Amino acid sequence: MDALRKRFTGQELPALDVVFALRMTAQQMDNAITEWMAGTAGTPARFQILVLLWASETSGVPHKEIVKALEVTRATVSGLMTSLERDGLVKSTVDRADRRNLIATLTSRGRAIVEKAIDSNTAPLHAALASLSANELKTLKSLLQRLRQGFTPIREDPRGKR
Numbered sequence: 546m547d548a549l550r551k552r553f554t555g556q557e558l559p560a561l562d563v564v565f566a567l568r569m570t571a572q573q574m575d576n577a578i579t580e581w582m583a584g585t586a587g588t589p590a591r592f593q594i595l596v597l598l599w600a601s602e603t604s605g606v607p608h609k610e611i612v613k614a615l616e617v618t619r620a621t622v623s624g625l626m627t628s629l630e631r632d633g634l635v636k637s638t639v640d641r642a643d644r645r646n647l648i649a650t651l652t653s654r655g656r657a658i659v660e661k662a663i664d665s666n667t668a669p670l671h672a673a674l675a676s677l678s679a680n681e682l683k684t685l686k687s688l689l690q691r692l693r694q695g696f697t698p699i700r701e702d703p704r705g706k707r
Contacts (some may be wrong), residue, residue, distance in 0.1 A: 574673075581669055586661035587632075590615065590625055590652075595659040598635060598651045605648040607640065634658055 549558060578589050586592035597614055607627055612622045625646035626649060629635040640646035651659065674682065 577669075577673065578703060581666045582662060585658055587628075590617075590621075591629060591634075592659070592662055594622075594625055594629060594649075595634065595655055595662070598649055598657060599659045601650075605638075607649040608637065608647045608649060610648065629655070645655065656689065 549561065553561060562648050574632055575589070582588055585593055593615055595617065597611060608619070608626065610623055611626075612619050615622065626637060626647075630637060633652055636652055637647045637648050637649045639647050677685065
């Protein structure tokens with residue numbers, strides 16, 4: 546820490562502490578959530594897609610909306626959808642109105658899996674977040690969104706020049 550204090554000034558050292566704490570927390574959360582999903586949806590990303598389709602009920606969701614909702618690339622969604630289709634959890638069909646679009650829907654097996662995942666993971670999620678009030682959760686979400694937005698331009702220009 547002494548070497549870091551000599552190198553960093555002002556807000557830089559506390560910011561670095563936050564980055565390390567957040568990274569460790571994110572890793573721990575990812576490991577726990579992945580473990581929770583192992584017996585149902587498989588992965589958190591697959592769960593996110595299944596929940597999105599489940600929430601749409603029977604109307605289906607265009608693949609491009611899944612890309613937008615998950616904030617990932619089309620290639621990532623394509624790979625996830627291929628896996629989910631192979632496992633019989635979702636079905637994609639060509640949109641009649643615009644043949645360039647694919648519409649994803651849950652199969653009955655997919656609906657059963659997502660409902661099992663929701664039911665079996667509600668208690669662990671509640672326990673993990675029990676120390677935070679509703680207002681603290683709202684504040685944390687807001688702070689994380691702002692932090693994510695702060696990293697977006699840096700990812701576009703790694704030198705941090707805007």
